[in-house]
Amino acid sequence: MTDNHDERAFITAVLRADEAHLDDAGFTDRVLASLPRPRRRRRFTLRDAVIAAASVAAATAGAFASAHAGATVFVSVLPLAAIAALGIWGALASADA
Amino acid sequence: MHLVMGPSDRELVARVVVDDDRHAFATLVRRHHGAVRAFARRLDAQNADDTAQTAFVLAWKHLDTWRGDGELKSWLFKLTYRAFLTDARRAHRRHETVGDVDPGSMTPVDVTERRDVGRALARLRDEERAALALCFQEGLTHDEAARVLDMPLGTLKSHVARGKDKLRALLGAYDPDGTEAA
Numbered sequence: 571m572t573d574n575h576d577e578r579a580f581i582t583a584v585l586r587a588d589e590a591h592l593d594d595a596g597f598t599d600r601v602l603a604s605l606p607r608p609r610r611r612r613r614f615t616l617r618d619a620v621i622a623a624a625s626v627a628a629a630t631a632g633a634f635a636s637a638h639a640g641a642t643v644f645v646s647v648l649p650l651a652a653i654a655a656l657g658i659w660g661a662l663a664s665a666d667a
Numbered sequence: 668m669h670l671v672m673g674p675s676d677r678e679l680v681a682r683v684v685v686d687d688d689r690h691a692f693a694t695l696v697r698r699h700h701g702a703v704r705a706f707a708r709r710l711d712a713q714n715a716d717d718t719a720q721t722a723f724v725l726a727w728k729h730l731d732t733w734r735g736d737g738e739l740k741s742w743l744f745k746l747t748y749r750a751f752l753t754d755a756r757r758a759h760r761r762h763e764t765v766g767d768v769d770p771g772s773m774t775p776v777d778v779t780e781r782r783d784v785g786r787a788l789a790r791l792r793d794e795e796r797a798a799l800a801l802c803f804q805e806g807l808t809h810d811e812a813a814r815v816l817d818m819p820l821g822t823l824k825s826h827v828a829r830g831k832d833k834l835r836a837l838l839g840a841y842d843p844d845g846t847e848a849a
Contacts, residue, residue, distance in 0.1 A: 578803065581831055584784060584838060585709075585804040592704050597716065598696045601723045602689060 622661055629657030676739040684731045692730075695739070696723055702805060703743050709800035710751040710793065712785060721750040737814070741807065744815045748797060755793065787837040795830030798823055 632654030673694065674682075682691035703722060707715040725746045726733075733742050788796055794816065801812040813823040 582803045592701045
């Protein structure tokens with residue numbers, strides 16, 4: 571009982587003799603129930619594409635309008651700049667989503 | 668030889684990582700829960716299922732970091748051992764375990780029943796129990812076991828040798844096959 575083979579056989583037998591067969595018994599279900607919620611993965615949908623296109627169009631129109639107005643009349647430039655800014659913001663937001 | 672029916676571990680892992688596929692993960696859990704829970708029982712019989720459950724939740728969260736260069740089961744053992752250590756540290760259980768004892772001074776336990784084998788194993792240090800379980804029960808090589816337990820190969824071998832000595836001292840008269848009593 572002193573050589574390595576017998577030693578190994580002894581320890582293996584001891585550990586396996588004490589080993590009980592483990593039925594699932596709901597274990598898998600408990601694991602699944604304790605998993606965190608699925609990671610949300612946003613995909614670029616058609617809706618996002620429409621919003622992005624509309625936003626880019628608004629930004630372009632705003633930029634042209636601003637250029638045409640020549641920035642001479644502050645009152646007319648301000649809303650156009652706001653439209654352009656909103657358009658850019660919308661485009662960036664859609665692209666980021 | 669261990670035959671796996673259905674998709675391989677690698678295929679299932681890919682489905683989980685790419686699609687968050689819970690059915691694929693459930694298949695992995697069903698495939699490996701026996702070995703993982705058996706290992707967890709060796710580490711801490713009382714909290715084995717909680718430890719194993721924590722290990723599988725960790726696996727779900729970090730499955731994308733499994734490199735696939737070894738068996739998934741070994742990686743799950745690693746997570747199980749980490750979960751055990753975290754719980755043990757939290758509960759300060761390690762302070763309650765028996766310190767390093769000379770195998771020659773150990774009094775043999777009464778090993779007439781299975782639970783007594785468990786009691787003998789419980790008298791080993793955590794690292795020794797883990798090393799013996801991986802090398803003798805799960806059949807890992809010393810290299811694989813050292814990687815699972817995140818320790819140098821020499822340290823692993825020391826734990827195995829010391830654990831064997833202690834176990835033999837504790838179970839001196841025990842005949843696991845029941846042949847000597849006949």
